Amino acid sequence: MSATRYAYLGPEGTFTEVALRTLPEAATRELVPMVSVPAALDAVRSGEAAAALVPIENSVEGGITATLDALTGGEPLMIYREVLLSITFALLVRPGTKLSDIKTVTAHPAAQPQVRNWMAAHLPQAVWESAASNADGARLVQEGRYDAAFAGEFAAATYGLEPLVTEIHDAENAQTRFVLVGRPARPSAPTGADKTSVVIWLGDDHPGALLELLQEFAVRGVNLMLIQSRPTGEGIGNYCFAVDAEGHIADRRVGEALMGLKRICPKVRFLGSYPRAGVSADEVRPLRTGTSDSDFTEAADWLARSQDGRI
Ligand SMILES: O=C(O)C(=O)Cc1ccccc1
Known part of the structure; x- marks a missing residue:
C-alpha cells in the first residue's frame, strides 16, 4: 500500500504540493500532507510512505535547516529527485x-x-x-x-x-529547491547532469580542517553547489557540513573525492546522487583535464602495470 503514497510538507496548498504535482508519477500516487518536514521524513522511515517531497534550499536564504537536520540525523534516507520552483x-x-x-x-x-x-x-x-x-x-x-x-x-x-x-518577492527569480526522499537504495544511473549530496563531519579541530575537506573535491575537479554548516549539537564550535557536489557517485572523480573524505573524516553520510533539475548533460560545465572516468581508469591501469614492473 505504502508504495502508492507520497508524503509532503502540508497542509493542502503548500508550494511543496505544487512542486510534487510537477513530478509525472505524482498523478498515480496518493499524496499525503504532513504537518512538518520531520513528520514527512518519518513517514518514509516507518514505511507509511514510499517517498516524501520536502523543501531543502532557496535562492534567497540558502539551506532550509529543518530539512538538512532531519536528513543529517535519524535513520538514513536518500534523495532521488530534485524539483525547482519559482516562488512569488x-x-x-x-x-x-x-x-x-x-x-x-x-x-x-x-x-x-x-x-x-x-x-x-x-x-x-x-x-x-x-x-x-x-x-x-x-x-x-x-x-x-x-x-x-x-x-x-x-x-x-x-x-x-x-x-x-x-x-x-523581494528578489527577482527567487527559486526554492525541493527533494524527493526515499529509503536507501541504489541511485538511478548517471545522466551526465547529476548532483551528489553528502553530510561530512570534521574530525579533530585543527587549522585547515575545512580546507582539507574542500581539497578532496577541488583536486578532482568536482564543483560544489552548496555548502552549509550545521551544528552537530555536541557543543559550541562543533559543526558538520551539508555539501552538494556536481556529478554522480558513479563518476570516478566524485567517488574518489568521497573515498578521500571517508579516509580523513570521522563520518560521512551519503544522501544520494540524482539528476539536476533544469539542466541537461550538454549544459554541464566541461570537465577539468585529467578528471574524466577514462583518465582515472588509465591512471589506475598505469599504477597496476608499474606495481607489476610492466613499464
Ligand atoms: O511549501 C511551502 O509552502 C512551505 O511552507 C515551504 C516553503 C517556504 C518558502 C518558500 C517555498 C516553500
Missing part, C-alpha cells in the same frame, strides 16, 4: 480585510527573507509569527489566529481567503 507570494486575508487592518502576519520561516523588504515598505508595524508551512499560515488566518498570511495565491481558495496583494 500573495498576501492572503479573510474577505474584507484591508492593508491597514493587518497587525499580525504569518508564513513559513523560509518565506520571511523573501518578503522582508515588501513588509518593511507596506506593513512596517505588523508582527511576524512563524507557521509550520505557508499553507498552514493560510489555515491559521482562516481560523482568525492571524490577520494575513504570505502563501501561494493558489492557497486562497482552499482556505476561503482572498489575495489582497499578489506577486510579492
Whole structure:
C-alpha cells in the first residue's frame, strides 16, 4: 500500500504540493500532507510512505535547516529527485480585510527573507509569527489566529481567503529547491547532469580542517553547489557540513573525492546522487583535464602495470 503514497510538507496548498504535482508519477500516487518536514521524513522511515517531497534550499536564504537536520540525523534516507520552483507570494486575508487592518502576519520561516523588504515598505508595524508551512499560515488566518498570511495565491481558495496583494518577492527569480526522499537504495544511473549530496563531519579541530575537506573535491575537479554548516549539537564550535557536489557517485572523480573524505573524516553520510533539475548533460560545465572516468581508469591501469614492473 505504502508504495502508492507520497508524503509532503502540508497542509493542502503548500508550494511543496505544487512542486510534487510537477513530478509525472505524482498523478498515480496518493499524496499525503504532513504537518512538518520531520513528520514527512518519518513517514518514509516507518514505511507509511514510499517517498516524501520536502523543501531543502532557496535562492534567497540558502539551506532550509529543518530539512538538512532531519536528513543529517535519524535513520538514513536518500534523495532521488530534485524539483525547482519559482516562488512569488500573495498576501492572503479573510474577505474584507484591508492593508491597514493587518497587525499580525504569518508564513513559513523560509518565506520571511523573501518578503522582508515588501513588509518593511507596506506593513512596517505588523508582527511576524512563524507557521509550520505557508499553507498552514493560510489555515491559521482562516481560523482568525492571524490577520494575513504570505502563501501561494493558489492557497486562497482552499482556505476561503482572498489575495489582497499578489506577486510579492523581494528578489527577482527567487527559486526554492525541493527533494524527493526515499529509503536507501541504489541511485538511478548517471545522466551526465547529476548532483551528489553528502553530510561530512570534521574530525579533530585543527587549522585547515575545512580546507582539507574542500581539497578532496577541488583536486578532482568536482564543483560544489552548496555548502552549509550545521551544528552537530555536541557543543559550541562543533559543526558538520551539508555539501552538494556536481556529478554522480558513479563518476570516478566524485567517488574518489568521497573515498578521500571517508579516509580523513570521522563520518560521512551519503544522501544520494540524482539528476539536476533544469539542466541537461550538454549544459554541464566541461570537465577539468585529467578528471574524466577514462583518465582515472588509465591512471589506475598505469599504477597496476608499474606495481607489476610492466613499464
Ligand atoms: O511549501 C511551502 O509552502 C512551505 O511552507 C515551504 C516553503 C517556504 C518558502 C518558500 C517555498 C516553500
